[in-house]
Amino acid sequence: MTHDVVWKPPLDGTTNVERFMADQHIASFDELVARSIAEPEWFWAAVVDFLGLPFASRWEHVLDVSDGIPWARWFSGAQVNLASACVDRWAASTPEAEAVIWEGEDGRTVTWTYAELRRHADALAFQLQSLGIGEGDAVGIFLPMIPEVVAACMAVAKLGAVFLPIFSGYGVDAIAVRLGDADAKAIITAAHAQRRGKAVDMATTARAAAAKTPTVDHVIVVDDAGSGWPAPEIAFPTRLFDAEQPLFIAYTSGTTGRPKGSVHVHGGFLVKIAEEVAFQFDCRPSDRVFWFADFGWIMGPWEIVGALANGATVCLYDGAPDFPGPDRLWAYLERHAVTILGISPTLIRSVMANGDAPVVGHDLSALRILGSTGEPWNDVAWRWYFSVVGRGRCPVINISGGTEVGACFLSPHPVEELTSTTLGGPALGMAVDVFDDNGQPVREAVGELVCTKPWPGMTRGLFKDPERYLDVYWSRWPDVWVHGDWASIEDGRWYLHGRSDDTIKIAGKRLGPAEAESALVAHEAVLEAAAVGMPNEMKGEELWAYVVLAPGHAPSEELRAELTDTVAVALGKAFKPAGIRFVASLPKTRSAKVLRRAIRATALGVDPGDLSSLEDPASIDAIRAAS
Numbered sequence: 001m002t003h004d005v006v007w008k009p010p011l012d013g014t015t016n017v018e019r020f021m022a023d024q025h026i027a028s029f030d031e032l033v034a035r036s037i038a039e040p041e042w043f044w045a046a047v048v049d050f051l052g053l054p055f056a057s058r059w060e061h062v063l064d065v066s067d068g069i070p071w072a073r074w075f076s077g078a079q080v081n082l083a084s085a086c087v088d089r090w091a092a093s094t095p096e097a098e099a100v101i102w103e104g105e106d107g108r109t110v111t112w113t114y115a116e117l118r119r120h121a122d123a124l125a126f127q128l129q130s131l132g133i134g135e136g137d138a139v140g141i142f143l144p145m146i147p148e149v150v151a152a153c154m155a156v157a158k159l160g161a162v163f164l165p166i167f168s169g170y171g172v173d174a175i176a177v178r179l180g181d182a183d184a185k186a187i188i189t190a191a192h193a194q195r196r197g198k199a200v201d202m203a204t205t206a207r208a209a210a211a212k213t214p215t216v217d218h219v220i221v222v223d224d225a226g227s228g229w230p231a232p233e234i235a236f237p238t239r240l241f242d243a244e245q246p247l248f249i250a251y252t253s254g255t256t257g258r259p260k261g262s263v264h265v266h267g268g269f270l271v272k273i274a275e276e277v278a279f280q281f282d283c284r285p286s287d288r289v290f291w292f293a294d295f296g297w298i299m300g301p302w303e304i305v306g307a308l309a310n311g312a313t314v315c316l317y318d319g320a321p322d323f324p325g326p327d328r329l330w331a332y333l334e335r336h337a338v339t340i341l342g343i344s345p346t347l348i349r350s351v352m353a354n355g356d357a358p359v360v361g362h363d364l365s366a367l368r369i370l371g372s373t374g375e376p377w378n379d380v381a382w383r384w385y386f387s388v389v390g391r392g393r394c395p396v397i398n399i400s401g402g403t404e405v406g407a408c409f410l411s412p413h414p415v416e417e418l419t420s421t422t423l424g425g426p427a428l429g430m431a432v433d434v435f436d437d438n439g440q441p442v443r444e445a446v447g448e449l450v451c452t453k454p455w456p457g458m459t460r461g462l463f464k465d466p467e468r469y470l471d472v473y474w475s476r477w478p479d480v481w482v483h484g485d486w487a488s489i490e491d492g493r494w495y496l497h498g499r500s501d502d503t504i505k506i507a508g509k510r511l512g513p514a515e516a517e518s519a520l521v522a523h524e525a526v527l528e529a530a531a532v533g534m535p536n537e538m539k540g541e542e543l544w545a546y547v548v549l550a551p552g553h554a555p556s557e558e559l560r561a562e563l564t565d566t567v568a569v570a571l572g573k574a575f576k577p578a579g580i581r582f583v584a585s586l587p588k589t590r591s592a593k594v595l596r597r598a599i600r601a602t603a604l605g606v607d608p609g610d611l612s613s614l615e616d617p618a619s620i621d622a623i624r625a626a627s
Contacts, residue, residue, distance in 0.1 A: 054085050131217070143189060147316065171205065176210075181464065371399065409451060519570035534578070548582075
């Protein structure tokens, strides 16, 4: 398969990557990638110095694997606090620079400078301390994307406590499970959130979850978004800790059992995320960074830490992207002159249904970098994002990693030529590869995405469950992290093909759902599609596809046959769908990931597992009612 280059970098020496290469006397980007992987201890130490990340003391070892690679420690012995790097140093050096810009769904806006962000974070830190919360104590953060979410995670970090990012759409039981697993002492929430013109009561939900969690003694409620906390008389003395001090626990939903708690630490998370946002997204203090994400998804902390660690402005929006009108997202970008935009492929496929007009009607000339993550792209949606949103000017930095990765494995950089849908290649310092079933590297074919060396942002195990951590990620091949994604390397560029546990196996042939879905959404009648494997006595599995039709198209047997043939032509007769089902909507998380496992389970009439991250419960009913 060949892929045409659609974007070429200016290579004018101004990007952070180019400046780093000049600083380190490295001649080419390929040389930088190779050396960063071969010499991770050199690379990550050089990143700390280049970005000026304020470690209060130097480390004894950049990397310590004395307990084994799965339990690697970074910057051992160094003293640091993530909040010092993200807030305190800028409040001291550029106090009037904008730290946070927020817009509510009702149009109200609030801006906090770095000095103001520090005051609010300090005030909350003093309040938490007065409630008896200190080092190692867990605090749930159940907030929409309002300015207080930034202050809250920084306040908890200042104390050396541990924050729990909790999806703002969770119900009582889902919150209580996470609070209980972490033995949380407090939860910070808002009186309400805005969603499509309605006030969603969050405080009542938080109090009910706290009542189910014996360890939770305090519920702190933000009554008025953007008002923060009263300024303290003195600055809170941000505490210094070893770089391996736990910072937060990010829970991911499992198909069965309790959610997995990924543990991230001050030093490693700070360095890895600061590097990603600086080198992959070329973030500088003049930038305004907006990623359409909830704080409960890893991209929420990623956005906040990445922007602030680089002295930039983090932009927040609390509401739906298409309310009160289809141009709401694009109007927001124009009003606040956002320079770095991040979004999921699924959300792009959704807003494409409104056509080009809502986008081209707004001045998006401030944009210079486009980002994406969450799921594999299809060509049509990627090109629309690149051409219509970015006007063909902005590189699409399509990253892939995960909650447990604390960052990304794969990413293009703004010094590389780009092809449609590509992930570029290994992120700097990341020893990723693609293995076949025998654990051998494979090229020009689909295999398992793996990582063969540790990295600073990796989870420090799963909270209270070290055996599960080893079993899930490290048990297939010795000292090799198996991520659960299908990937391929074609013409030297990397592509993803979906989760390996979503893989459809038809008569021994493997198919990534993204391949079938791409064929379907290329048809003018299809807005969205989800492909799943269903049991077949002869073949093992057969392909079913659930399709949401674009406006102006109606279900019919003729269209069903046409779509069936479309997939067969694109993928081969062996992958001809056994069923095309028309649905009103697909089950998605709030971060716009399609829950294929829930689709398959619902179609089979079995328990779909943990649905706590589901955006719209009615979408499960839509699967049951599929025609």
